[in-house]
Amino acid sequence: MPALPSSIIDPLWHQFSRLIPPLIDTHPLRCHRPRISDRIIFDKLIAVLVLGASYLKISDSTCSATTRRARRDEWITAGIFHKLEQICLESYDRIIGLALDNISVDGCIVKAPCGGEIAGRSPVDRGKQGTKRSLMVDGNGIPLGCVIAGANRHDSILLVPTLKTLSRFGDHLPGRITVHLDAGYDSKKTRSLLSELGYDWVISAKGQPLQAGARWVVERTNSWPTRGFKKLGICTERRGRVVEAFIALANAVIIIRRLIREAWITYCWDTRSTRRP
Template identity: 80%
Template sequence: MPAVPSSIIEPIWDQFVALIPPIIDTHPLGCHRPRIADRIIFDKLIQVLVLGASYIKISDSTCSATTLRTRWDEWITTGIFHTLEQICLEFYDRIIGLELDNLSVDGCIVKAPCGGEVAGRSPVDRGKQGTKRSLMVDGTGIPIGCVVAGANLHDSPLLRPTLDKLGRFGFDLPEAITVHLDAGYDSKKTRSLLEELGCDGVISTKGELLQAGGRWGVERTNSWHNRGFKKLALCTERRARVVEAFIALANAVIIVRRLIRQAWTSYRWDTRPARRP
């Protein structure tokens, strides 16, 4: 059984393969082993992301762990995963429409047993190593920006770099933007930042009981990250750029899945799945 349904992974692959730069053979004799097909590597990376398996355990006769890591690093260096995520967002915005007038931001702490560049002492796991994802979503929970840092950092300092991710949309932003935040952001510093950026804020008040609001979108997307992608729920990567690439790939899967689900009742296409995903 595939890690991701073919109705979702095939359109992602069609766009992904178009972004792969041409290969220049620099071998002096041109007699090295044939290059492993990109599709095999791509499918292996999807399995690593969804199942959380190590490169060694996911390798087989079609692809070794060394080849998987090498190709993975090549693609990260070209920025292909962030470009893929951006293209998915643009297509979703064109077909369905992003609700950028209502944003939600929240942090999520996961285990990082191997440490690394984005790991720190977790305040909720007896001081063990952990990673924090500061995630921003639109009004319906579509991920539009994420910043990774050590689990020991507070949510508030990560708010500015997270909101700066809106720059990926250029100047096509609503005039009035409301940011929904939980009580961890209830401070003068946060309100001053939102005022500086020209945004309204709906912030839960510290010391009060659980307050319902517009934060359901980011809570649900954090759940999608952790329950649907084991590699994100247990961060075993040590380099920040690798963690960010996995998050970008996971976001691309989430966006395409939501795009197909939303478009299923309004559009028809040749590869439209028989049932709404």
């Protein structure tokens, strides 16, 4: 049984395969073993992301753990995962439309038992190793950008790097953008930084009862990678570039899933399913 339904994994693979650079065979005699199919590697990486299994545990006669890691690193070097995420965002914006006038940012801490480049002492897990994801979403909860760091980094420190990921949209940003933040960002320094960047803000006040406002969408989106992708719920990768690649792949899945759901209630086409996705 596949880790994701075919309605999601097939369009993802269709676009992903177009981004894979052509293979240049440098073997002098061209007598090496046949190259494992890219589709097999892609399906295995999806299984690793969704199920959280180790590379060795899901190895079989079709593909070894070493081959999977090597191909993954090739694709990371080529920037395919981030290009896929960008294409999914552009497709969603073209078909449904991104609500970029209201964005929300919040951090999420997950366990990182293996440590690594982006691990730090977690303040919510008795000082054990953890990783923090600073996530930015639009007004409907579509992930726009993510910055990772050690769990001991404060949310406000990661705010500016997270907001800078909006540069991926170039000149297509609205004239006025309102940033919605929780009480952890309630400080004069944060307000000064937002003023310098030209953003409006809605920040929950410290010491007051819970003020969800329009910020609840980022809380919901933060739960999707943690609950739906076990590889991100417990981060066992030690290298930052690998974690960023898996986050980009997870965001692409989330965006495609939301695109299919929103398009079903917005548009009609001949082959549309009668059952709501």
